[in-house]
Amino acid sequence: MDDDESSGADVSPDVDALREAAEQLLVRKLRSRSLSISESRMVLKGYEQDRIRLETGVIDDIIDDFCRRGYLDDTVLAEQLVTSGVERKGQGRVALSRALSQRGLPRDVIDAALDELPDDDADRALEFARTKAQSLSRLDADTALRRLVGQLSRRGYNGSVAMNAAKTALAEASFRGPRSGVRFVDSD
Incomplete structure (x- = not known):
């Protein structure tokens, strides 16, 4: 390596090639999954080639270009x-x-x-709870309620919405009775 290369005097072609390679990487990532601007920025910040990283200004230019083209929104x-x-x-x-x-x-x-979402968290929570309530019928009432409220909470429903949906769905499921199961019949 001569002194010109080690001092970085002629890095422009390398920077252009680095930018092009980084853009291609970002396009490949966008083909498999939509990325936010922030995620795209992190991809570009982490990209390096021959121990050279993109400068912040170049990253900003790439992001702006991708936003203008509609690749990032x-x-x-x-x-x-x-x-x-x-x-x-x-x-x-x-x-x-x-x-x-x-x-x-x-x-x-x-x-x-x-x-933009309609205010129907309670309806969506009840719909989800109904799909899960029947599978909890083998448990005692308190355990079934606790588990169903936990499932609803993990899906992001607040406490009162989760509790109301769980109670309603479990009450409905208990009226239906078991849908399946082994029944023993005395043949004598």
Whole structure:
């Protein structure tokens, strides 16, 4: 290595190649999973090639370029995560807020996405509780209630919503009686 290379006098082509490689890495990551701006920034900050890292200004330029192209949009990502959390996972507002925060989304984006949700936490909690109540029928009432409230709480429903949904679902399940099970019949 000669003195010009070690002093960094001619690093421009290397920086351009580094930027291009970093952009390609970010595109590959975005193909497999949507990323927030914050997550994308962390990917770029951690990227290095030949022990050279991107400068903050270059990272900002890449992020701005990806936002301009529509590859990164925290508002759209937040809406997608809220929809997925509600429809597929049955999550409440607390769990949704936590999940969006963990993805590095700004508070105002999180609040706007959650404001779009209808105020139906109680309905969604009851729907989830009904799907779980029958499987808890073999337990005593207190244990079943405790477990179901715990499941609802972990999904982000607050205490009173979780308790009401659990009590209602367990009461409904007890009226239905067992759906399956082994029955012994005396044949004599």
